[in-house]
Amino acid sequence: xxxxxxWSVPIxxxxxxxxxxxxxxxxxxxxxxxxxxxxxxxEAAPADTGIIAVSRTRLIIEGDDADVxxxxxxxxxxxxxAGG
Numbered sequence: 001x002x003x004x005x006x007w008s009v010p011i012x013x014x015x016x017x018x019x020x021x022x023x024x025x026x027x028x029x030x031x032x033x034x035x036x037x038x039x040x041x042x043e044a045a046p047a048d049t050g051i052i053a054v055s056r057t058r059l060i061i062e063g064d065d066a067d068v069x070x071x072x073x074x075x076x077x078x079x080x081x082a083g084g
Contacts, residue, residue: 001062001063001064001065001068001069002060002061002062002068003060003061003068004058004059004060004061005058005059006044006056006057006058006059007056007059008047008054008055008056009055009056009079010057011041011043011055014041014059014075014079015029015030015041017078017079018039021034021074030042034063034067034070034071035063035066035067035070035071036063036064036067037061037062037063037064037067038061038063039059039061039071040060040061041057041059041060042057042058042060043056043057043058044056061075
């Protein structure tokens with residue numbers, strides 16, 4: 001399974017979130033593993049909304065369905081309001 005989305009959250013906040021997860025292993029500056037899945041973070045071009053440029057992060061999670069679903073659910077719940 002592959003899940004890919006762009007979130008309006010600065011990449012530093014997303015990296016910090018994954019670094020605090022005890023069962024997720026860093027595999028480089030913007031890569032993590034969780035069970036069978038690989039998590040990759042990429043800095044996306046800022047969203048241009050007029051006078052404000054919003055930082056964005058591309059999230060890519062690949063692996064077995066159950067692990068991708070679990071990793072994504074945890075990420076989604078944390079950043080649901082983008083205030084996590």
